[in-house]
Amino acid sequence: MDKGWSEKNKRIQILLGKETTYKEGIELLIAFRQEMFEQISQIVNGYPVEAFYQMPFANANGYHNKTLSYSIWHIFRIEDIVAHTLIARDEQIFVTGGYQKKIGSPIITTGNELQGQEIADFSRKLNVRSLYEYAKEVMISTNSILLNLEYSQMKISYLDTDKERLRESGCISQDKNAIWLIDYWCGKDIRGLIKMPFSRHWIMHIEHETLM
Numbered sequence: 001m002d003k004g005w006s007e008k009n010k011r012i013q014i015l016l017g018k019e020t021t022y023k024e025g026i027e028l029l030i031a032f033r034q035e036m037f038e039q040i041s042q043i044v045n046g047y048p049v050e051a052f053y054q055m056p057f058a059n060a061n062g063y064h065n066k067t068l069s070y071s072i073w074h075i076f077r078i079e080d081i082v083a084h085t086l087i088a089r090d091e092q093i094f095v096t097g098g099y100q101k102k103i104g105s106p107i108i109t110t111g112n113e114l115q116g117q118e119i120a121d122f123s124r125k126l127n128v129r130s131l132y133e134y135a136k137e138v139m140i141s142t143n144s145i146l147l148n149l150e151y152s153q154m155k156i157s158y159l160d161t162d163k164e165r166l167r168e169s170g171c172i173s174q175d176k177n178a179i180w181l182i183d184y185w186c187g188k189d190i191r192g193l194i195k196m197p198f199s200r201h202w203i204m205h206i207e208h209e210t211l212m
Contacts, residue, residue, distance in 0.1 A: 005203050008032055013195055022151040029199060030143045036202050037139055043068060044132045053123035069123035069131060070111060071205045073103075076135040077110045081171050082185055082197045083142045086162060092171075093138050102130040113175035142198060149190065158186035 012032060015025030052069040066074070077094070084092045094100065100108060104127050114122055166172055166182045173179065185193065 005032075005036070009199055009203060012199065016154070016191060016194065019151045022154075026146055026149070029194070030146060032199070033139060033143065033202065036206050037136070039206050040072060040132070040135065044072075044128060049128060052126070052128050053120055055120050066205075067119055067123040069126045069128060070114070070119050072131055072135055073105070073123075073126065074111045075202060075205050076138045077108075077171070078181075078197050078201065079142055080138045081110070081166070081169070082193055083138070083145050085166060085169050085171065086158065086185060087190060087193065088145055089165075093134065093141050097134065097137060099130065099134045103127050103134060104130070108171055109173045110171070110178060110181065112178035112181065113173035115177070146194070146198070154191040154194075155189050157189045162186050 008028075009032070012025050012029045015021040015028065017025075047068070053067050055067055080092045080094050084090050094108065099105075104125050106122070106125060111119075111122065163182050163186050166185070172181050185197075188196070
């Protein structure tokens with residue numbers, strides 16, 4: 001993880017942990033997310049279309065065997081699901097914006113179930129510009145949710161009924177590489193969700209993208 005981004009994220013998480021500094025932490029988190037999103041904007045506006053479905057490290061493990069399109073899809077499908085289905089309990093941007101059709105995606109899941117050539121084949125089908133617009137709208141929507149959360153809500157945790165809502169949404173594959181996400185998310189309180197899907201998860205994937 002980039003040392004500068006890592007240190008910035010650590011400071012934000014410390015601020016979020018105290019009621020007296022919570023609002024400052026949220027403001028810095030939103031600014032940090034905007035800074036990271038600028039990296040995505042530069043990639044989308046600067047790379048040729050074919051770069052988004054190429055797999056230069058196809059045989060590597062972890063983030064390095066993903067495509068640019070897959071990484072963007074994965075970051076923002078997870079954020080959309082967690083922000084709206086789990087936290088806000090309303091409709092995902094994916095649904096309200098009609099983004100499955102716009103993007104041309106054959107799936108509505110996070111993509112965790114895809115492996116190897118499946119990732120490349122999936123990525124080739126996506127409309128990069130529409131995917132970018134989806135990502136941007138999800139970011140803005142999540143930022144609004146973050147601004148409306150109070151410190152007193154940071155300890156809100158989730159129940160079996162919340163796990164069932166996630167299962168019923170159809171947005172998490174039943175594949176072993178994906179189904180664990182439900183227990184993982186519902187095992188965290190809201191502060192924990194802010195720490196991972198809304199910040200650290202971005203860092204890990206965006207750093208990978210800039211190295212491709």
